[in-house]
Amino acid sequence: AQTVTQSQPEMSVQEAETVTLSCTYDTSENNYYLFWYKQPPSRQMILVIRQEAYKQQNATENRFSVNFQKAAKSFSLKISDSQLGDTAMYFCAFIPGGGATNKLIFGTGTLLAVQP
């Protein structure tokens, strides 16, 4: 079965500090896409960062970066210089099969609270 596991239901970080959210996944396929989505209190899903499995270089988007360990099937998200607006639920997700089906499989989410 293709699954995504987020082992941290809730996390807290002080403003301006760095926090890392964990994610592991299970798939037998070699090519796939990995994502981190943010869902703030408005409930609007926002794409934070995307990683293609065939690329070894870790993706970065401003204060957001990932640590992609393909052999370990791990895909953690690091948020640097945390801001109050980063408070949200964060979902790790992936599309198996190189994007042939576009079906996103989501993890259970990590609720991040940024404290002033």
Add this chain to the structure above:
Amino acid sequence: GAVVSQHPSWVICKSGTSVKIECRSLDFQATTMFWYRQFPKQSLMLMATSNEGSKATYEQGVEKDKFLINHASLTLSTLTVTSAHPEDSSFYICSASPDGGRTDTQYFGPGTRLTVL
């Protein structure tokens, strides 16, 4: 660009009635749209994949006669919850993949909160 809207944003209905939720891609065409369901403090669960001009593909365990999906055009998909009951109360989210874009790209609508009394 790449905006997806949903209407209504919230709806309250009586048990036994049907409710229609619209999902529109405002500035792009989407052959494929997706419908998700999200319970409070839980993750998104894919209900079905909506394909323009053909029947929707439902995930295992989702009642196709209960959740009717119609993808009438390249910018509109509708989800109708038929004979709604309190257990159907949930947050419903749609997403759309732009035609001609990356196959892994999905843009999400703001969601519709359904409450069945």
